[in-house]
Each structure stands twice: as structure tokens, then as C-alpha cells.
Amino acid sequence: xxxxPKASDSLxxxxxxxxxxxxxxxxxxxxxxxxxxxxxxxxxELKKKHNVFMLGHNYMEPLVFGLSTExxxxxxxxxxxxxxxxxxxxxxxxxxxxxxxxxKVLNPNKTILIAxxxxxxxxxxxxxxxxxxxxxxxxxxxPVMIYINSYADAKAECDVCCTSANAEKIAMxxxxxxxIFVPDLFFAQNLENVLKGEKKIIYPGKxxxxxxxxxxxxxxxxxxxxxxMRESFGLIKxxxxxxxxxxxxxxxxxxxxxxxxxxxxxxxNHIAARVKEGTLEKAYVASECELTSNLMEEFPTVEFxxxxxxxCNHMAKISLDKIKPILEAIDSxxxxxxxxxxxxxxxxxKAAKPIEKMLSFS
Ligand code: 13P
Ligand code: SF4
Numbered sequence: 001x002x003x004x005p006k007a008s009d010s011l012x013x014x015x016x017x018x019x020x021x022x023x024x025x026x027x028x029x030x031x032x033x034x035x036x037x038x039x040x041x042x043x044x045e046l047k048k049k050h051n052v053f054m055l056g057h058n059y060m061e062p063l064v065f066g067l068s069t070e071x072x073x074x075x076x077x078x079x080x081x082x083x084x085x086x087x088x089x090x091x092x093x094x095x096x097x098x099x100x101x102x103x104k105v106l107n108p109n110k111t112i113l114i115a116x117x118x119x120x121x122x123x124x125x126x127x128x129x130x131x132x133x134x135x136x137x138x139x140x141x142x143p144v145m146i147y148i149n150s151y152a153d154a155k156a157e158c159d160v161c162c163t164s165a166n167a168e169k170i171a172m173x174x175x176x177x178x179x180i181f182v183p184d185l186f187f188a189q190n191l192e193n194v195l196k197g198e199k200k201i202i203y204p205g206k207x208x209x210x211x212x213x214x215x216x217x218x219x220x221x222x223x224x225x226x227x228x229m230r231e232s233f234g235l236i237k238x239x240x241x242x243x244x245x246x247x248x249x250x251x252x253x254x255x256x257x258x259x260x261x262x263x264x265x266x267x268x269n270h271i272a273a274r275v276k277e278g279t280l281e282k283a284y285v286a287s288e289c290e291l292t293s294n295l296m297e298e299f300p301t302v303e304f305x306x307x308x309x310x311x312c313n314h315m316a317k318i319s320l321d322k323i324k325p326i327l328e329a330i331d332s333x334x335x336x337x338x339x340x341x342x343x344x345x346x347x348x349x350k351a352a353k354p355i356e357k358m359l360s361f362s
Contacts, residue, residue, distance in 0.1 A: 010048065016041040025062045025297035036063055039320045043067055046327035053088035055079050055103065057095035058264040059288045059315040062297060064094055064323065075265035076102075076148045077163040077362060080355065083107060092326060093341075096314045098124040100341045101152045105351045113339040115322035119314045123149040123249075126213035127183030127204070132157040134210045135180050139202055144180040145171060146354060147187060149215075152343050156350035158182075161358040164248040165263035167191055170361050171199055178202060185212040186219065189252045190261075217312045218249035221286045226257050229284050233305040241279050245270070247287040254286060264291055268298075275299050288312045 011019070017037040020028065040063060047054055047067070056068030058075055065073065072082060076099060083091060083103040090111045093100035098121055100114040132144060132154055146158040147167070155161055162170045164187070171179055171191060178200040181188045188203035195201070204212030226244065229235065235242045237259075245267045246258035255261050260270050267285060274280035284305035285292050296304050326339050343351075 011041065011044065013038055013041045016044065020063070020066070023062075023066065023297055024300065025293065027293040027296065028062055032063070036320055039324050040067065043320065043324050043327055046331050047092075050090060050327070050330050051088050052090045052092055052327070052330070053082075053086040054092045055082060055094060055099075057099065057315065058268065058291050058294060059312055060094050060294075060318060061290050061316070062293050063320055064318060065290075065294050067320075067323070068094065075163065075165055075263045077165040077263065078265050079103070080106065080148070080163075081359065081362065084359070090330065092323065094318050094323065095119075096121050096124075096312075096318075097341070098149055098151055101343060101351075102148060102355060104341045104343055105152055105155075105348050105355055108345075108348050111336065112341045113326050113336060114341055115319070115326060115339065116317040117339065117341070119317040121149050121312075121314055122216035123147065123184050123213045124151050124154075127154065127211070129153045129157050131204065131210050131212075132182060135182065135202065135204065135208065138208055138210075139178070139180055141176075142178045142180050142202060143174045143176060144182065145174060146182050147184050148355075148358075150183060152347050152351040154183075155354050156347050158354045159357070160361075161354040163263060163358075165266055166358065166362055167248070168194055170358060171195060171201070173361055174199075183213040184249060185214050186251050186255075187248050188212070190248055190250075190255045193252060193256070215249040217288055217310060218247055218286070219251065220310055221246075221250050221254050223251070223253040223257060226254055226286060229286075229305060229307075233282065233284055235282060235284055235305070241281040243271075243274070243280060243283045245283060245285040245287070247285075250286055258286070267291075268295060271295060271299055271302065275301060288315065290315070 020033050054068050056065050056073045084106050092113045096119040104112040144158040145160050148163045180202045192201040204210040235244050243259045246261045282303045289308040289310045
């Protein structure tokens with residue numbers, strides 16, 4: 001995705017600095033670069049020395065995102081697939097805890113580390129296994145599809161997992177006319193609208209008392225905000241070279257206003273294709289703002305609208321200053337339990353089924 005410093009290169013501090021400057025990321029000032037280059041240098045040095053695989057979600061701030069090579073970056077689906085493919089014994093997951101849990105389920109014998117185990121997600125934190133059991137009891141025999149933004153114990157109760165990159169496809173692959181989808185209420189309604197009645201979607205709160213969840217970041221976008229953005233930034237509806245991109249976790253009326261909706265990597269790939277054709281002038285992405293910071297670096301010819309108050313506080317917990325001590329501890333052979341993600345064998349074996357089923361469809 002980005003021309004990030006490669007972990008395989010042995011770089012001096014000056015080389016690391018000059019690589020960061022050459023990225024020309026408009027959100028990285030010389031102050032940021034001078035302040036953090038030595039930490040980036042040390043992390044990359046130890047990453048290479050210990051053959052650490054460092055996955056980086058698209059929402060990571062640019063300096064953290066750049067610690068991962070292109071092969072280590074992506075959305076939830078891409079990162080799950082990459083977690084399976086690596087031959088490194090140690091994975092550091094720069095993302096939130098449910099993502100690191102997914103990596104652990106897929107790699108039970110590897111060491112999975114995360115810079116802050118408290119990096120949650122409102123979707124995963126506000127919905128659990130108990131609520132899945134409730135919905136299953138009310139709808140016996142109906143398959144359950146769970147969004148990847150959930151913890152392993154909730155996944156363990158479900159038939160299949162999905163991400164925003166494959167929900168529509170997997171919903172149609174599942175047997176029967178009905179499907180329970182948890183936990184995201186907006187995503188569920190968006191799925192219902194997109195499938196146009198081809199499959200009945202049962203979700204928390206729809207003719208039942210079960211409480212669902214929403215993404216605390218994407219719920220912030222109202223239709224009014226989006227229309228105001230169209231007007232102030234010149235994203236004229238129907239203009240061939242100006243695009244409003246929206247993530248699946250937004251409210252249904254916001255998704256319906258989009259020129260394109262998808263997962264973070266699908267949005268990135270759509271932008272890449274339009275840039276290649278030379279047909280994208282301006283874009284606004286209704287999602288977490290560091291995604292836009294990374295897109296601005298990768299696609300300098302596109303003028304991006306920004307809203308940097310829209311930040312996921314959970315993703316923001318993953319910082320250079322918290323990643324470096326993990327690598328120092330690996331280097332000195334110290335205890336890693338502060339960062340290590342562990343799950344019981346029972347949860348791993350149960351949660352592996354829906355995740356592997358999803359990967360078999362992807
Ligand atoms: P993606 O799978 O699209 O990267 O989304 C993950 C997420 O948490 C969105 O808020
Ligand atoms: Fe969870 Fe929303 Fe943050 Fe994504 S942006 S990790 S869905 S809280």
C-alpha cells in the first residue's frame with residue numbers, strides 16, 4: 001500500500017529519517033519526524049533482528065502504519081488472511097484487541113502481542129456470547145453470522161464470521177432464507193437494504209429485546225454532516241471525478257448517500273483504480289480520520305477532505321511509545337505477558353470454526 005520503510009533493510013537513523021521525509025505525508029510535520037525518528041529506527045531494527053511480523057490496520061497513525069510493510073497492512077479481512085500466511089513465530093498486532101484475538105485463534109502456537117490490551121471497540125465491548133445465545137434461542141435453526149468486530153467468546157457461539165469486505169457475499173452463501181447478524185445495528189440495516197429482501201436479516205432489537213451495538217466512531221456521521229461536506233467541499237452528486245466514500249458501519253441514510261461504500265481496503269482499492277485511470281480529483285472518506293491521513297500519502301494527486309476530530313480512541317491507544325517496549329522486551333528475553341493475547345483452548349477451537357469458514361469463502 002505505502003512505500004513504508006522495509007523491515008528487511010538495515011537502515012541507519014539518518015536513512016530512516018530521510019525515508020520518512022520522502023513519504024511526503026502532509027500530516028507529518030518535520031517536528032513529528034524529528035521527534036519520533038529514533039523510536040521508529042529502533043523498532044525497525046529490532047523487528048528485523050527478531051523476525052517479527054507486524055500487522056498494521058489501515059486506521060493506524062502514519063508513523064505506526066509505516067512500521068508495517070505493504071504485505072503487513074490492510075483491513076480486518078486482509079490482516080486475518082496475512083496472519084495465517086506468515087512463518088514468523090511472533091506477531092505484533094497494531095490494531096485493536098478483537099483483531100489480535102482473531103490472529104491468536106488462527107495461530108494458536110504463535111506469540112501474538114498487542115501494544116495495549118485495553119484497546120477495545122464499542123461493537124465488541126457492548127455485545128457478547130450471552131446475547132448471541134439469546135437470539136439463537138429465539139430463532140432455532142437460523143444460522144448466525146457475526147461481524148469480526150467481536151471477541152472470540154462471542155464468535156465461538158456463531159456459524160460464520162464476516163468483515164465489511166465480504167458480509168454481502170457470505171450472507172448469500174449461508175443456507176436458508178433467514179440469517180441472524182450480530183452485533184452492529186447499522187451494518188445489519190445496511191445489509192438488509194443491500195440484499196433487497198433476498199435474505200431476511202434478524203438482528204438485535206428487531207422484534208426482540210436483545211441489545212445490539214454500534215460503532216461509536218461511524219455513528220457520529222449524520223446525513224446532515226455528509227450533505228454539508230458535499231456542499232462545502234464541492235463533492236457534487238453525480239460528478240464523475242468527485243467521490244464520497246462511506247464505511248459499512250455508518251447509519252443507513254449515510255450509506256445510501258455514498259458514491260461508493262466498502263471496507264477500508266475496498267475504499268483504498270477503489271481510489272487506487274480511479275487514480276490509475278486519472279479520474280479522481282477530490283474525495284471524502286466517512287470513516288476514521290487516520291485512514292485519510294494514510295490515503296493522502298499514498299495518493300498525492302487526490303484532494304482529500306478531512307475531519308480529524310473523527311478518531312477511534314481505541315485505535316489511537318496503539319502508539320510508537322507503546323510498541324517499542326515490546327520489542328525491547330523481546331530483545332532482552334523479558335516477560336511478554338503484559339502484551340500477550342491468550343485465549344483458552346476451548347474458545348480457540350470453537351472460534352476457529354466461524355473464522356475459518358469465512359476464510360474458506362474469501
Ligand atoms: P475494516 O475491516 O473495513 O478495516 O473495518 C474495521 C473497523 O473497525 C472499521 O471501523
Ligand atoms: Fe470499533 Fe468503531 Fe473503532 Fe472500528 S472505528 S475499532 S468499529 S470503535
